[in-house]
Amino acid sequence: xxxxxxxxxxxxxxxxxxxxxxPAEIERNVELFAKASAQMxxxxxxxxxxxxxxxxxxxxxALDEGIEALEIMDDGLIAGMGIVGIKFRDGFIFVPExxxxxxxxxxxxxxxxxxxxxxxxxxxxxxxxxxxxxDLHDIGKNLCIMMLRGGGFIVIDLGVDTSPEEFLEAVAEHxxxxxxxxxxxxxxxxxxxxxxxxxxxxxxxxxxRFMVGGAPVTPExxxxxxxxxxxxxxxxxxxxATKLAxxxxx
Amino acid sequence: MxxxxxxxxxxxxxxxxxxxxxxxxxxRVDKIPAMTLSSVATLEGMEIADADFPEAHLxxxxxxxxAATAHENLGLDTVMPVFHxxxxxxxxxxxxxxxxxxxxxxxxGHVLDDPDSFKIPPDYLERRSFKAVLGAIKxxxxxxxxxxxxxxxxxxxxxxxxxxxxxxxxxxxITEPDKIRRYLEVLLPASMMSAHAQFEAGADAVMWADHANxxxxxxxTYRDFLLEMHQGVTEEMGGPSILHCCGxxxxxxxxxxxxxxxxxxxxxxxxxxxxxxxxxDRMSLFGNINNPTILFSGTYDDTYKACMxxxxxxxxxxxxxxxxxxxxxxxxxQALSDSARDYSNANRPDGRLVTFNPTK
Ligand code: B1M
Numbered sequence: 248x249x250x251x252x253x254x255x256x257x258x259x260x261x262x263x264x265x266x267x268x269x270p271a272e273i274e275r276n277v278e279l280f281a282k283a284s285a286q287m288x289x290x291x292x293x294x295x296x297x298x299x300x301x302x303x304x305x306x307x308x309a310l311d312e313g314i315e316a317l318e319i320m321d322d323g324l325i326a327g328m329g330i331v332g333i334k335f336r337d338g339f340i341f342v343p344e345x346x347x348x349x350x351x352x353x354x355x356x357x358x359x360x361x362x363x364x365x366x367x368x369x370x371x372x373x374x375x376x377x378x379x380x381x382d383l384h385d386i387g388k389n390l391c392i393m394m395l396r397g398g399g400f401i402v403i404d405l406g407v408d409t410s411p412e413e414f415l416e417a418v419a420e421h422x423x424x425x426x427x428x429x430x431x432x433x434x435x436x437x438x439x440x441x442x443x444x445x446x447x448x449x450x451x452x453x454x455x456r457f458m459v460g461g462a463p464v465t466p467e468x469x470x471x472x473x474x475x476x477x478x479x480x481x482x483x484x485x486x487x488a489t490k491l492a493x494x495x496x497x
Numbered sequence: 498m499x500x501x502x503x504x505x506x507x508x509x510x511x512x513x514x515x516x517x518x519x520x521x522x523x524x525r526v527d528k529i530p531a532m533t534l535s536s537v538a539t540l541e542g543m544e545i546a547d548a549d550f551p552e553a554h555l556x557x558x559x560x561x562x563x564a565a566t567a568h569e570n571l572g573l574d575t576v577m578p579v580f581h582x583x584x585x586x587x588x589x590x591x592x593x594x595x596x597x598x599x600x601x602x603x604x605x606g607h608v609l610d611d612p613d614s615f616k617i618p619p620d621y622l623e624r625r626s627f628k629a630v631l632g633a634i635k636x637x638x639x640x641x642x643x644x645x646x647x648x649x650x651x652x653x654x655x656x657x658x659x660x661x662x663x664x665x666x667x668x669x670x671i672t673e674p675d676k677i678r679r680y681l682e683v684l685l686p687a688s689m690m691s692a693h694a695q696f697e698a699g700a701d702a703v704m705w706a707d708h709a710n711x712x713x714x715x716x717x718t719y720r721d722f723l724l725e726m727h728q729g730v731t732e733e734m735g736g737p738s739i740l741h742c743c744g745x746x747x748x749x750x751x752x753x754x755x756x757x758x759x760x761x762x763x764x765x766x767x768x769x770x771x772x773x774x775x776x777x778d779r780m781s782l783f784g785n786i787n788n789p790t791i792l793f794s795g796t797y798d799d800t801y802k803a804c805m806x807x808x809x810x811x812x813x814x815x816x817x818x819x820x821x822x823x824x825x826x827x828x829x830x831q832a833l834s835d836s837a838r839d840y841s842n843a844n845r846p847d848g849r850l851v852t853f854n855p856t857k
Contacts, residue, residue: 386663
């Protein structure tokens, strides 16, 4: 079993020590970073500091040195974003800090994405995300998207005020099988059910999996509207999408 | 006539307006007020008033009629005509979608990326959103001289969300703090003008919304960006002030009290007993009946019970935590005034003034 001292980067060590409480999460992160190269740890540390210029620069250097795009994504960017998610979930950081870290992640991914796309590497899955019809709240949805991208998913963001038809069209266009719907208003929550119904009417219900979330949404409500899962927060959304993507592929 | 001959005041002897204002300053009341501070417009209310969304947002008469249902049909001590959050933003050229009968308006696109290019239009207070709101306040004042009228202003922080985009704004607090401060500086006069105009039209108090809650930012962000500005606002607003900040705010209520607000309208995530402990008598507390679980999904009895719990905490007035979902039933909302009446009757030992719960 790896030890905290096996991680060479001091910033990463401090982040794990100070901000992660759950023993299983500590173990997972220590394992992950202990096996990552010092260079990858440095990318993750820059991401955690929200330093997009450094992430951009270090990613370019790493690629120039011949390091695999997939390694940079997994051991640098996704690993760093994992800690960001934990810190946000546990209330150590707030939305602005997450946005800044996500911007740094994006700076790195700008170099990685074209390479991965050209190589035909399999993403964790493709997720269609949107805030439902009539609802213009999107901060929560956007945080989920950042974490999903940070978790290796391709995410098609339909934005806010998304009609059932727009979800249907997006699924056809992107050949995606996981759909995420967010709602913050009690008045718009019923539109989740309408979207699920529209997929039934189109004969596509069995081909896709629905996940739902947003402050007023509950697991019971998710069940009532016929969704396949409920995500309490952005971290949970990634776990759920992973499960649903596997399920739908099977 | 001797002193003994003078009839004694007992029961409910204050007008709703007087009761509301007194409670707002933490004063004596004959009954604890039950209020609307954001919107209690509902689909049912729209039928009663024959005033539907979205027309009621831009038509003073319809707006006034719909707002009046709060008092006429729910027995609340206040009325509040600004059902949406677009008043200032729309008059500042935001791209407003006025919504539908069963949904609220919102801003669709963002129009500002440089604080120094921002100007308040010369006809700002004459624009459609203000015409309707100021007109409705005047009508309400005329029709309800004895009912409390609450105005609503979005402060520069929340107007900034609309004009600049909420993510740009929140991220900017870290990446470009001086730019955000500059935005606050240039947007502040627009909010102040809105407050002054609403007071002039006849509002008794103005609720000032700046959403700096835990779901969006740290308490230090409030301290560093808004505290000093709010101290200026409360000094110069020109009338009784109520701060509204959504969500979980326990960790920053102390700062709100320091800002000098007369009252804080708080949400259900905040424990009223704890809030009371923090603010003591520095400002009043109005709130905090939960929207989705209690008012929307619950019954009259659930709401009555929730109101009693918050009244027991010793806060100065009961109200929904924010704009109530449009599908909430009037029958459920009725529990607000019923509970305030029953609680007051049980806590009026001298037949005259309500005794607040000693835990306060
Ligand atoms: C697919 O799988 C998944 C899985 C997990 C998912 C998921 C999907 N989606 C979210 N999650 C989860 O992960 C995220 C990260 O952990 C979490 O996401 P959340 O979205 O829950 O959390 C975010 C990170 C932070 N939270 C937020 O972003 C919401 C914060 C609050 C303050 C809020 C904000 C900021 C705004 N608002 Co609005 N707003 C409120 C909110 C009050 C509160 N207490 O929450 C709420 C939601 N608003 C409300 C209201 C009433 C309104 N708002 C309105 C407008 C606005 C602003 C424009 C000012 C702004 C939104 C800006 C934007 N671009 O999003 C209006 C509606 C406009 C419209 N048609 O949509 C208006 C109607 C106000 C008015 N009278 O006009 C209330 C809704 C009441 C109800 N339940 O029906 C409200 C609860 C406040 C209140 N108590 O009154 C999880 O839920």
